[in-house]
Amino acid sequence: MTPAGPNEALRAERVRFTRSARLIIDDIDCTVPAGHVGALLGPNGAGKSTLLHLIAGIERADAGAVRFGERDLTALRRRDRARVIALAEQDVHDAPGLRVAEVVALGRTPHLGAFAAAGELDRAIVRRCLEDAGLVEFADREYATLSGGERQRVNLARALAQEPELLLLDEPTNHLDIRAQLSMLRLLRELAHGGLTVLAALHDLSLAAGYADHVIVLDGGRVVAAGEPRAVLTPELIRAVWGVEAIVLEHPDSGRPIIAFSDVASGPISRAAPVAVVGVGDGDGDGAGVGAAAAAGPGGTTEA
Numbered sequence: 262m263t264p265a266g267p268n269e270a271l272r273a274e275r276v277r278f279t280r281s282a283r284l285i286i287d288d289i290d291c292t293v294p295a296g297h298v299g300a301l302l303g304p305n306g307a308g309k310s311t312l313l314h315l316i317a318g319i320e321r322a323d324a325g326a327v328r329f330g331e332r333d334l335t336a337l338r339r340r341d342r343a344r345v346i347a348l349a350e351q352d353v354h355d356a357p358g359l360r361v362a363e364v365v366a367l368g369r370t371p372h373l374g375a376f377a378a379a380g381e382l383d384r385a386i387v388r389r390c391l392e393d394a395g396l397v398e399f400a401d402r403e404y405a406t407l408s409g410g411e412r413q414r415v416n417l418a419r420a421l422a423q424e425p426e427l428l429l430l431d432e433p434t435n436h437l438d439i440r441a442q443l444s445m446l447r448l449l450r451e452l453a454h455g456g457l458t459v460l461a462a463l464h465d466l467s468l469a470a471g472y473a474d475h476v477i478v479l480d481g482g483r484v485v486a487a488g489e490p491r492a493v494l495t496p497e498l499i500r501a502v503w504g505v506e507a508i509v510l511e512h513p514d515s516g517r518p519i520i521a522f523s524d525v526a527s528g529p530i531s532r533a534a535p536v537a538v539v540g541v542g543d544g545d546g547d548g549a550g551v552g553a554a555a556a557a558g559p560g561g562t563t564e565a
C-alpha cells in the first residue's frame with residue numbers, strides 16, 4: 262500500500278474552460294475533503310474528463326484556481342505537479358513495446374533526477390504497486406497484449422507509483438468485471454484512509470454511492486449537486502440530470518444508497534419469451550433470407 266501522505270482537501274474555485282468557442286467548464290466550484298474518495302458523476306459530455314484534466318494541469322483553465330491544501334496547483338511547475346497529482350486515464354498511448362513493469366516504472370519519472378536511473382527504492386515501489394493492483398503475474402507481459410481490464414489495473418499501478426497525494430481517475434472501473442470493480446473501489450477507499458485524496462469519474466451511480474464519501478454531479482459543465490451520496494443521489498436529481506426514473510433503496514448492511522432504474526417505456530419483464538428467427542424477406546416471397554431475431558414483445562419479452 263502506498264504510504265500515507267498528508268491529508269489535504271482539493272478545491273476548484275470558479276474554474277472556467279472554453280474550447281472551440283464552447284464553454285465546457287462553467288465557473289465550477291467544488292471540493293473533495295481531505296482523505297476522502299470523491300466521485301465525479303454526470304452524463305456523457307458533462308465535463309468530467311475535462312475537469313480532471315484541468316485539475317491535473319493537462320489543460321489550462323481560462324479562469325479560476327485549483328488548490329490542494331494551501332498550494333495553488335495551477336502555479337506548480339510540471340515536474341512538481343507530477344509529484345503531487347497522478348491521473349489514471351483509460352488509454353495509455355506512450356507504452357509501445359513496453360512491458361507492464363516498465364509502464365508502471367514510468368510513474369517514478371517525476372521522482373528521478375534529470376539523468377538518474379531508477380534505484381532500488383524505485384524498484385521496490387514498482388513491485389509494491391504491482392502487488393496492490395494484483396499485477397505481479399503480469400509484470401513481464403507486453404502492455405499492448407493485455408485486455409482492457411488488465412490495462413486499467415496497470416494504469417492505476419502506474420499512477421500509484423508516482424506516490425501522489427492527490428489521485429485522479431477517469432472511469433477506473435471501465436472494462437473491469439464486477440469483482441475487479443469492487444476490489445478497485447475498495448483499494449481507493451483504503452488509499453484514502455491512508456492519506457490520499459481521491460477523485461474518480463464514474464458512471465455507475467450505485468458503485469459511487471457505495472464507495473465514495475463525497476459525490477460531485479456535473480451537468481452541462483456546471484456542478485448541479487455535491488455532498489454525501491445519500492443526500493445527493495435522490496430520484497429527483499437523477500431524473501433531472503440523467504432523464505431516467507430511479508428508485509433509491511438502502512443497502513441492508515451499509516445503509517448506503519442502491520440505485521435501481523425503472524424503464525417505464527418497456528414495462529415489467531415477467532417472463533422471457535422464446536426468440537423467433539424470421540426471414541426479413543429477400544424479395545422472392547418465400548420468407549427466407551437474412552435471419553433477424555424478432556422478439557415477441559417490447560424489449561424481447563412478453564407479458565405472462
Ligand SMILES: Nc1ncnc2c1ncn2[C@@H]1O[C@H](COP(=O)(O)OP(=O)(O)OP(=O)(O)O)[C@@H](O)[C@H]1O
Binds near residue numbers: 280281
Ligand atoms: N477539443 C474540444 N473541442 C470542442 N469540444 C470539446 C473538446 N473536448 C471536449 N469537448 C466537449 O466538451 C464536453 C465535455 O467533454 P468531457 O470529455 O469532459 O465529458 P465527460 O463528462 O467526460 O463525458 P463522457 O462521460 O462521455 O466521458 C463534451 O461536450 C465534449 O464534446
